[in-house]
Amino acid sequence: MQSFTEENYLKTIYHLSQVNESPVQTNAIAEKMQTRAASVTDMLKKLFDKQLIDYKKYQGVTLTTHGETVAIGVVRKHRLWEVFLVEKLQFRWDEVHEIAEELEHINSAALVERLDEFLGFPKRDPHGDPIPNRDGIFEPSLNVNLHQIPKGNYAVIIGVSEHSPAFLRHLEKLELTIGVVLELIEITEYDGSVELLVNNKKINISREVAQHILVNRKETV
Amino acid sequence: MQSFTEENYLKTIYHLSQVNESPVQTNAIAEKMQTRAASVTDMLKKLFDKQLIDYKKYQGVTLTTHGETVAIGVVRKHRLWEVFLVEKLQFRWDEVHEIAEELEHINSAALVERLDEFLGFPKRDPHGDPIPNRDGIFEPSLNVNLHQIPKGNYAVIIGVSEHSPAFLRHLEKLELTIGVVLELIEITEYDGSVELLVNNKKINISREVAQHILVNRKETV
DNA sequence: AATAATTTTTAGATTAGACTAAATTTACAA
DNA sequence: TTGTAAATTTAGTCTAATCTAAAAATTATT
Incomplete structure (x- = not known):
């Protein structure tokens, strides 16, 4: 099991390697997470020891398969909760990100699957971002x-x-x-x-x- | 704002002072929270400094008005989420406590109020425990x-x-x-x-x- | 009241995560 | 290719929350 913080690092590495290509640089992570490069280095060592990332000193990081699975799981939860907040609780699309940042760390496989079902297996969140299915697969899209x-x-x-x-x-x-x-x-x-x-x-x-x-x-x- | 851990201490002190009467003893808190008395003492000092509890060494603790407000807020969230899990996501009443233990720490006043409304302002959770309203008031009950x-x-x-x-x-x-x-x-x-x-x-x-x-x-x- | 038992607190360590400042490595330009 | 700038890591601290072991205070028992 990963901590709250570890999950956030993995999610950030995942997002950064989607936008630019991997490997992801220490400074990029630090900037995105509003922290210092030295803190990132500390965490990278830990994630490497847990085999969640591939990491060579000074050479940036990529997620391992396991790390990517965890990251996509967090993204899935984040986006499903955003759908819940907008569709069921009538939040506006500009209000949901912060709350979903907390909800995405709730730890229960059963909860995620039932939430998905309750929402009717949505394919996209309120901002149009694709929601991976339970196996981590995204519907292809053009962008x-x-x-x-x-x-x-x-x-x-x-x-x-x-x-x-x-x-x-x-x-x-x-x-x-x-x-x-x-x-x-x-x-x-x-x-x-x-x-x-x-x-x-x-x-x-x-x-x-x-x-x-x-x-x-x-x-x- | 309180940390996750501080909220759990306040909630525990609240529950213990409902069951037996206050002041609540260090050992009772330690047992309920599966931790050691020394750890509890450390936290009590911190909660006292934040004016969330009244505390005299060796004399046990009671919640201040502020501390009780926080504790009741956590209880409110816990019970509302339990209703959500049972009523909307079809969980059984014996499955919801653990998940609600996590959800109760999500931090958004708007979320709680909208969830309450979405659920139809329930008065009791799936185990029959009363849900305090937004002002922290419980409906009187007999027990x-x-x-x-x-x-x-x-x-x-x-x-x-x-x-x-x-x-x-x-x-x-x-x-x-x-x-x-x-x-x-x-x-x-x-x-x-x-x-x-x-x-x-x-x-x-x-x-x-x-x-x-x-x-x-x-x-x- | 004196002593034993229980409860609580203190003292000193540990771990996760973060920080600053300094050292090191890499990249890039003259 | 050599020197400098940028990026990254290391070394050493810090805070929150925990722990063990020992000391101190309180309560119970003779």
């Missing part, structure tokens, strides 16, 4: 961001790649939430800002925002 | 055990005063669960065992079992 859609095309929002409450509330205000269908009218050459048609309204969003909105292209409306 | 009912009388089971899975499964097997109406036929003088009529069946239970079943007397069937 195209809005900025990559050619003009004149339609798309449906399936997720976001940035989870800060400020960003999520901004999207909410723009009516850019999961499931919304939009038409991409124009990408401004000068600053990369994007003009959209959403709910019959024309709106303009910055390149930064557009790049954090994940979509599926749609052939028709 | 008569089955052994105190005069023969020939009817009663309805409202709770239990012993929560071990073994005991709960035993009751389940005897069909002695919350809400069940029974008639007390006889209390055997020799060993205090009790003869009951439940669901039209005559059964016999030991004095020990009878004393851990809490009931309300009923005038009629």
Whole structure:
């Protein structure tokens, strides 16, 4: 069994090796976890001794199969609890991350499976992130961001790649939430800002925002 | 804010001062928490410094108003989560205590209030224990055990005063669960065992079992 | 009241996780 | 290839929570 803290390290290493590729660097972990590199080194030794990571001094880390299983288990719990909080307890999508950070460490296999069933085996969390099944398998997905859609095309929002409450509330205000269908009218050459048609309204969003909105292209409306 | 561990100490002190009267002794806390008296003394000093308990060396402890508020908050969360696990996730009443021991430390006032609402503001947990409201107020209750009912009388089971899975499964097997109406036929003088009529069946239970079943007397069937 | 038994506290260590400061290794540029 | 900057690790502390063993205080018993 892993401690709360060990689980958080594994989860962070997992996320970092998804975004950039592995091996993951000590400093990257330290920054993400708001701690110091020296603390990370201490923990890496411990995780290595427990065979949860592969680690050579100065060479960064990758998760072992076992370590990845644990990390994906934590991600699964986090995302299922987020669905619970939004679907059952009526929280907004920008409020659930912090609470799920605590709930993800509750330790009961039976609880996770029953929660999954209670929620109807959801495939994605409220931000559109995929939920691994009990075997740790994710449904394949495309991950195209809005900025990559050619003009004149339609798309449906399936997720976001940035989870800060400020960003999520901004999207909410723009009516850019999961499931919304939009038409991409124009990408401004000068600053990369994007003009959209959403709910019959024309709106303009910055390149930064557009790049954090994940979509599926749609052939028709 | 209190740590996980501090919350557990406060909860234990709270429970012990309900059962026997206060002040609560160091050894009693140690036994209940499966730890050593020396560890308890260390923690008592800390809780005293935080003004969560009143404590004089060698004289035992009582909770301060603040400490009691925290303890009741933990009890409230524990019992609400137990209701969730049984009512929504279909756990049995003998399976929920351990999971609730973890969930009770999740830290979000909004979560507790929304969970309470989602569950329909339950007044009692799956073992019949009262759930304090958001202000820490318990609904008054009588707490008569089955052994105190005069023969020939009817009663309805409202709770239990012993929560071990073994005991709960035993009751389940005897069909002695919350809400069940029974008639007390006889209390055997020799060993205090009790003869009951439940669901039209005559059964016999030991004095020990009878004393851990809490009931309300009923005038009629 | 004196002594024995019990309870509680103190003293001193230990472990997990974190920190600072200094040393070391790696990477990169002149 | 040599020197410097950046990244990482080591060494040594710190705090929270625990422990054992010993000392002190309280309670019970003659």
